[in-house]
Amino acid sequence: MEPREVLGLDEIDLSDIAFWARPWDEREGAFRTLRRERPVAHFDDPEIPQELSFTIQRGNGYYALTKHAHVSEASRHPEIFRSGQGATSILDMPEEMLDFFGSMINMDNPRHARLRRIVSQAFNPRMIRSIEDRIDFVANRVIDRVAPLGGCDFVTEVAARLPLEIICDMMGIGPDDYETVFQASNIILSNGDPEYVPEGSDPILAFMTAAQQLNMLMLDLAAYRRQHPTEDITSALVNTNVDGEALTDNEVASFFILLVVAGNETTRNAISHGLLALTRHPDQRALWQADPVGVAATGVDEIVRWGSPVIWMRRTVAGDTTLGDVDLHEGDRVILYYASANRDEDVFEDPYAFDVRRDPNPHLGFGAAGPHFCLGAHLARQEIGVMFRRLFERLPDLQAAGEPDRLLSPFINGIKHLDCSFTPVAAA
Numbered sequence: 224m225e226p227r228e229v230l231g232l233d234e235i236d237l238s239d240i241a242f243w244a245r246p247w248d249e250r251e252g253a254f255r256t257l258r259r260e261r262p263v264a265h266f267d268d269p270e271i272p273q274e275l276s277f278t279i280q281r282g283n284g285y286y287a288l289t290k291h292a293h294v295s296e297a298s299r300h301p302e303i304f305r306s307g308q309g310a311t312s313i314l315d316m317p318e319e320m321l322d323f324f325g326s327m328i329n330m331d332n333p334r335h336a337r338l339r340r341i342v343s344q345a346f347n348p349r350m351i352r353s354i355e356d357r358i359d360f361v362a363n364r365v366i367d368r369v370a371p372l373g374g375c376d377f378v379t380e381v382a383a384r385l386p387l388e389i390i391c392d393m394m395g396i397g398p399d400d401y402e403t404v405f406q407a408s409n410i411i412l413s414n415g416d417p418e419y420v421p422e423g424s425d426p427i428l429a430f431m432t433a434a435q436q437l438n439m440l441m442l443d444l445a446a447y448r449r450q451h452p453t454e455d456i457t458s459a460l461v462n463t464n465v466d467g468e469a470l471t472d473n474e475v476a477s478f479f480i481l482l483v484v485a486g487n488e489t490t491r492n493a494i495s496h497g498l499l500a501l502t503r504h505p506d507q508r509a510l511w512q513a514d515p516v517g518v519a520a521t522g523v524d525e526i527v528r529w530g531s532p533v534i535w536m537r538r539t540v541a542g543d544t545t546l547g548d549v550d551l552h553e554g555d556r557v558i559l560y561y562a563s564a565n566r567d568e569d570v571f572e573d574p575y576a577f578d579v580r581r582d583p584n585p586h587l588g589f590g591a592a593g594p595h596f597c598l599g600a601h602l603a604r605q606e607i608g609v610m611f612r613r614l615f616e617r618l619p620d621l622q623a624a625g626e627p628d629r630l631l632s633p634f635i636n637g638i639k640h641l642d643c644s645f646t647p648v649a650a651a
């Protein structure tokens with residue numbers, strides 16, 4: 224894909240939702256213009272729907288960091304570029320919502336370090352190894368359901384199912400609740416998209432109701448696992464570990480909301496972008512299919528760079544500093560555009576080429592090095608790798624059919640629906 228620079232520098236407005244409805248090549252073009260001509264650009268805050276103006280205020284705008292070097296620098300210095308005032312919303316959200324929705328993604332030290340210490344033990348290599356077979360099993364089960372059909376909505380029937388079922392399994396949530404978790408996570412990340420939040424209904428109310436559902440589910444499970452521990456992560460988190468640390472039930476519930484949101488939608492979108500890219504670049508697909516294990520090692524990361532499912536995260540400046548030639552002051556907000564850093568021509572050779580053997584590939588799709596680097600990166604890589612291995616094996620002529628139906632969101636580079644076709648085969 225070649226970017227198209229159809230907007231002049233001063234016509235680019237990242238706060239205008241219409242910008243995010245533009246075709247991908249025009250969006251890429253605008254970011255190329257910004258990186259070249261105004262790499263630390265100031266934008267006014269987005270408009271706030273009238274019904275939300277009681278709880279959320281507009282401020283004095285934000286700086287968009289579009290270069291790989293600046294995004295990396297901000298991530299490396301959490302003492303100056305802080306997360307506690309919110310990492311996933313451009314505007315300041317009410318404080319009580321930050322922990323509830325974001326758990327540790329919206330925290331600074333020492334709270335962040337404490338939480339991350341406790342939960343990283345549950346994501347340690349032993350735990351991830353123990354679920355490798357499980358990932359394979361679930362991937363095969365997902366393929367079994369669609370294999371005889373010859374076609375389906377790849378996003379909802381394939382890409383979305385694997386990460387959802389794995390997270391639920393890891394936390395100890397049973398199949399009866401998969402659907403509730405699926406619907407609730409769609410609403411939370413929908414940015415009010417009418418497919419998930421019907422027109423006329425209050426998006427914040429829908430959002431709160433969905434989060435409350437996940438919260439209740441997890442509070443019940445946490446209380447139960449305190450008394451009846453098993454091998455699942457919930458048991459590990461609520462019961463004291465070797466260092467005498469544990470999460471409270473509320474902390475587990477918020478962490479679960481973060482996992483569901485951070486772990487499901489992102490991996491689902493990565494897998495969907497993967498199929499789209501592999502269909503549009505048959506030469507790259509042929510390479511991968513000819514050497515599934517060898518190419519997966521680099522191909523998975525190229526999919527994450529290419530799709531950049533998380534477009535940005537926010538930081539708030541804690542003291543005077545400089546990025547590029549822009550002076551920043553306490554309280555300034557900066558938005559770290561990972562999606563733009565992942566096309567930075569100073570870092571990537573031929574950044575608009577989808578190259579499954581790209582190596583090195585220092586993409587920032589999982590964030591840049593720093594304390595908030597994606598906790599689930601290892602798990603996500605496994606899921607994407609296993610999914611394509613099994614898809615290539617069992618549905619070798621699988622193709623995306625037609626155009627993707629994109630999520631209208633400035634935050635998540637989402638694909639809501641993508642038809643696919645393949646020669647039907649019997650379930651294994």
Ligand code: HEM
Pocket residue numbers: 298310327328329339386390481482485486487489490493527531532533536561587588589590591593594595596597598599600602603
């Ligand atoms: C392709 C899939 C994924 C992508 C693109 C992705 C991307 C990201 C990004 C950009 C961040 C923020 C990094 C920063 O602020 O420096 C993040 C954080 C996080 N991710 Fe992921 N993620 C993915 C999958 C997952 C999965 C599968 C899980 C868990 C099961 C997960 C859990 C988390 C958590 C808990 C954080 C917050 C870490 C912290 O604040 O310390 N992610 N992810």
